[in-house]
Amino acid sequence: MVTAVAGARASSGAAWAVAAAVPDPELPMLTLADLGVLAEVTEDGGTVTAWLTPTYSGCPAVAEMAADVDRRLRAAGYADVRVRLRLDPPWSTDLITPDGRRKLAEAGIAPPRPGGASGAAGGSGGGSTPLSLGPTRFANAGGPTALVTCPLCGGTDTEELSRFGSTACKALWRCRDCREPFERVKEI
Known part of the structure; x- marks a missing residue:
């Protein structure tokens, strides 16, 4: 079940909470949710998909962000995890909470x-x-x-x-x- 969250984000409860708590690798005082990079988390059957919108398309930290989200979701018990990039709509500093x-x-x-x-x-x-x-x-x-x-x-x-x-x-x-x-x- 997907529920709406502020800023047109979606969550699937516990999976969203796990992904939202992942710290940003360049600004570790912020989570990916604080930064507005975590765009959506959905759960379909046994598959959890987390969508990231990087601060810019060439962001060198995006691979580490994706790996951290994947690792945290798997550690929380989700076996089938997919992390995807979403470039449209583009990230904006307005998305910082x-x-x-x-x-x-x-x-x-x-x-x-x-x-x-x-x-x-x-x-x-x-x-x-x-x-x-x-x-x-x-x-x-x-x-x-x-x-x-x-x-x-x-x-x-x-x-x-x-x-x-x-x-x-x-x-x-x-x-x-x-x-x-x-x-x-x-x-x-």
Whole structure:
């Protein structure tokens, strides 16, 4: 039996709970559900299928995510497990849960600003999905330092040091108030 969960996700009870608890390999303070990467878990007879929507199609951590979900579901007693990728609708930072945003900030990583649910409802429902390769969606909304709060001291006088951080989805920033550097998840 499949039941609806927030954000058009589906669950099959215990199988969803097991897969949802898998930590992200690059942001281990978040689960795949917190990050919005776990799109759906279904159970049909004895087969459990978990659908992952990676943060981007070339995400180097997707193989590890899939292996971790498979391993956890099998350890929970599910013998026939399938982990599939879903690229449409595409992942968006809007899919990060409020709990996930809180956990990022507590870990010293500035969460992305919320947007207009572009990932949850922006897919075409089939066929190709348009991809814009311009600046991130907030680059022109007040400049790169607009509304970025330091996760360490809460200051708002921040600056971007590098568009590229330790992973492709993060940028390196510094707070001018406490003078500490911090990473920030980029909006997509």
